[in-house]
Amino acid sequence: MSDLTSEQRPSRQMPRLFRRFDPAVATAFACIVLLLVFGSFYSTSFLSPEYLLQQLKVASFLGVIATGMMIVILLGQIDLSVPWSVAMGGMMACAAAAFGPVGAAMAIPFGMLCGMGLGLLNGVGVAYLRIPSMIITLATNAVAQGLMVVYTGGFSPQDSATPAMRYLATGDLIPGIPNAVIIWAIVGAAAVFALGRTTFGRSVYAIGNRERAAYLSGVDTRRVVLIAFVISGGLSALGGVLLAGYASKAAQSMGDAYLLPSIAAVVLGGTSILGGRGSYLGTVAGVILITLLQSILSVMQMPEAGRQITYGLVIVLMLLLYGRTPASR
Amino acid sequence: MREWRYWIAEQKATLMALGIFVLMFAIYTLNHPAGFTANVIQTAANKGVLLAFVAMAQTLVVLTAGIDLSIGMIFILTNCLASWLVVGTAVETTLGVAAVLASGLACGILNGAIVIYGRLQPIVTTIATGAIFFGLALLLRPFPGGSVNEDLADALTGRVFGVIPASLLALAMVVLVIWVPFSRSVYGRAAYASGSSEVAAYMSGMPIRRAKFLAYTLAGLLASIGGLFLTFFTYTGEAALASGNAYTLFSIAAVVLGGVSLFGGKGSAVGAIFGALAFRTIGDLLFVFDLDPLWQPLFQGVVLLIAVSVGAFALFRVRNRLEWFG
Numbered sequence: 001m002s003d004l005t006s007e008q009r010p011s012r013q014m015p016r017l018f019r020r021f022d023p024a025v026a027t028a029f030a031c032i033v034l035l036l037v038f039g040s041f042y043s044t045s046f047l048s049p050e051y052l053l054q055q056l057k058v059a060s061f062l063g064v065i066a067t068g069m070m071i072v073i074l075l076g077q078i079d080l081s082v083p084w085s086v087a088m089g090g091m092m093a094c095a096a097a098a099f100g101p102v103g104a105a106m107a108i109p110f111g112m113l114c115g116m117g118l119g120l121l122n123g124v125g126v127a128y129l130r131i132p133s134m135i136i137t138l139a140t141n142a143v144a145q146g147l148m149v150v151y152t153g154g155f156s157p158q159d160s161a162t163p164a165m166r167y168l169a170t171g172d173l174i175p176g177i178p179n180a181v182i183i184w185a186i187v188g189a190a191a192v193f194a195l196g197r198t199t200f201g202r203s204v205y206a207i208g209n210r211e212r213a214a215y216l217s218g219v220d221t222r223r224v225v226l227i228a229f230v231i232s233g234g235l236s237a238l239g240g241v242l243l244a245g246y247a248s249k250a251a252q253s254m255g256d257a258y259l260l261p262s263i264a265a266v267v268l269g270g271t272s273i274l275g276g277r278g279s280y281l282g283t284v285a286g287v288i289l290i291t292l293l294q295s296i297l298s299v300m301q302m303p304e305a306g307r308q309i310t311y312g313l314v315i316v317l318m319l320l321l322y323g324r325t326p327a328s329r
Numbered sequence: 330m331r332e333w334r335y336w337i338a339e340q341k342a343t344l345m346a347l348g349i350f351v352l353m354f355a356i357y358t359l360n361h362p363a364g365f366t367a368n369v370i371q372t373a374a375n376k377g378v379l380l381a382f383v384a385m386a387q388t389l390v391v392l393t394a395g396i397d398l399s400i401g402m403i404f405i406l407t408n409c410l411a412s413w414l415v416v417g418t419a420v421e422t423t424l425g426v427a428a429v430l431a432s433g434l435a436c437g438i439l440n441g442a443i444v445i446y447g448r449l450q451p452i453v454t455t456i457a458t459g460a461i462f463f464g465l466a467l468l469l470r471p472f473p474g475g476s477v478n479e480d481l482a483d484a485l486t487g488r489v490f491g492v493i494p495a496s497l498l499a500l501a502m503v504v505l506v507i508w509v510p511f512s513r514s515v516y517g518r519a520a521y522a523s524g525s526s527e528v529a530a531y532m533s534g535m536p537i538r539r540a541k542f543l544a545y546t547l548a549g550l551l552a553s554i555g556g557l558f559l560t561f562f563t564y565t566g567e568a569a570l571a572s573g574n575a576y577t578l579f580s581i582a583a584v585v586l587g588g589v590s591l592f593g594g595k596g597s598a599v600g601a602i603f604g605a606l607a608f609r610t611i612g613d614l615l616f617v618f619d620l621d622p623l624w625q626p627l628f629q630g631v632v633l634l635i636a637v638s639v640g641a642f643a644l645f646r647v648r649n650r651l652e653w654f655g
Contacts, residue, residue, distance in 0.1 A: 146627025308464030
């Protein structure tokens with residue numbers, strides 16, 4: 001932890017605004033502006049408040065999922081179990097809804113709890129069994145998929161979302177601002193607070209920088225890693241609950257479309273894939289950037305194939321711009 | 330006497346994988362209604378060989394302490410390409426096969442160039458290039474279809490002398506032509522060395538970057554051989570996202586079962602082949618015991634989870650807790 005504070009000390013004297021100005025975050029925001037300008041050439045309704053608010057609503061599902069992914073990436077790990085954490089969260093919430101009023105009331109917590117259970121499995125594997133995170137999360141993803149296939153019998157589940165889930169995903173408590181955006185704002189604010197102001201958050205950055213050093217300075221690194229994976233699983237499942245509410249039912253492959261974008265959003269926002277460096281502002285920028293890109297591609301009626309290729313290219317190119325690791329010398 | 334012992338120690342993981350495979354295959358054939366016949370072996374070999382090629386490809390990359398999550402997508406892309414190109418007369422078919430292999434090589438070169446010369450992390454890079462490869466596959470085959478030269482397909486999926494599955498012979502050929510020369514070359518040794526300690530390999534002046542680049546490139550080539558064989562078995566090309574993801578996942582499972590260390594520098598492609606065959610047999614055990622096929626994904630997931638957790642037993646041997654952090 002000590003090397004972190006000394007690293008930050010010189011920048012303390014600079015104005016707050018400049019200290020925040022990470023070149024990666026600036027690039028991401030510049031790309032957002034570029035996309036908006038490009039989009040407004042394509043269609044005049046692109047800059048209308050309704051359209052932008054709609055985009056923000058779509059972005060909030062990805063935003064919630066990317067928040068969990070960011071905490072895990074800050075540790076220098078990765079969570080590849082996102083697809084079926086999302087699907088499991090949505091499916092289990094809908095399944096709980098079938099059990100009368102009590103089930104309906106417990107739907108959202110139950111869905112999240114299932115995701116946290118998967119996250120717990122990931123966390124135990126990574127923190128206590130020292131299995132590389134990308135391997136254990138791929139394995140738990142396969143297990144979750146297997147469980148869901150057995151549960152649904154290979155078909156899309158018939159249970160539909162509860163009114164509460166639909167309200168969270170599609171309603172608006174404050175007129176004009178969708179509830180999903182408010183949820184993302186709450187999750188984001190909690191993440192900013194936890195990462196910047198709590199021992200847990202500072203430990204996350206410390207472990208991402210050098211786990212050995214963090215351990216030697218008395219951080220219970222295993223517990224922190226475990227908690228981070230549980231949070232990631234829970235937030236993925238929350239994303240799934242919201243998605244199920246948005247579409248009013250859960251589907252088999254609802255999470256597949258969120259793995260690559262959530263990693264991309266975090267990494268494009270300047271968070272180092274090696275861990276220990278990155279800001280939540282960058283992740284917000286990354287999420288909006290990815291959502292706008294998706295939206296423009298669909299406005300242009302690009303087929304699925306073209307979208308996949310564009311995604312891959314954009315991620316590789318942006319990473320080549322500022323995500324390179326230093327040369328070994 | 331001594332050398333014999335060294336050899337055993339060196340090949341322990343591979344022999345273990347062979348043991349698991351023999352055990353599983355024995356259980357499989359003993360409970361199979363048709364028993365131990367040439368037909369059963371041929372079917373099992375054809376299914377296992379697909380995964381074996383992909384697992385070999387994954388091994389090359391994992392040996393350098395990297396990972397290739399796009400391997401399943403290269404497999405799918407080359408399958409779609411082969412369903413267009415490997416048709417017609419003998420000359421056309423040959424050119425088609427060459428083109429498919431070249432495209433697999435090109436995919437590997439792209440991965441290698443970005444990871445080694447672009448200095449990006451292999452996980453993120455290969456997830457992104459995997460999306461590109463899948464997009465290309467979808468462009469080639471928006472709907473399942475196409476065809477393949479059936480004479481060649483039947484020759485390579487049939488039996489030689491009525492007993493030996495031709496696909497196993499092809500696998501052995503590929504091992505002899507690609508894996509054996511690679512693992513004995515300077516680059517192969519450099520790939521192992523950079524996997525066990527990149528700093529030490531760098532300090533000893535080994536050609537790390539070229540070795541890693543070669544590993545990614547050959548991985549693309551091997552995956553495309555797998556894709557070619559998939560076309561020979563199915564006679565069609567299909568851009569199936571689920572299938573691509575499954576092969577990526579299974580390739581990792583096979584590599585782990587085959588005794589290749591995910592931290593790099595340890596293991597061999599031969600072990601991974603036995604790992605692949607064992608994994609396939611384990612997956613098929615459900616069928617001979619007449620269980621609902623719905624349980625297969627869960628069963629395979631649990632096998633994978635157990636396989637990757639077994640490595641954790643090494644933790645019991647750790648004397649100093651700082652060794653946890655590598």
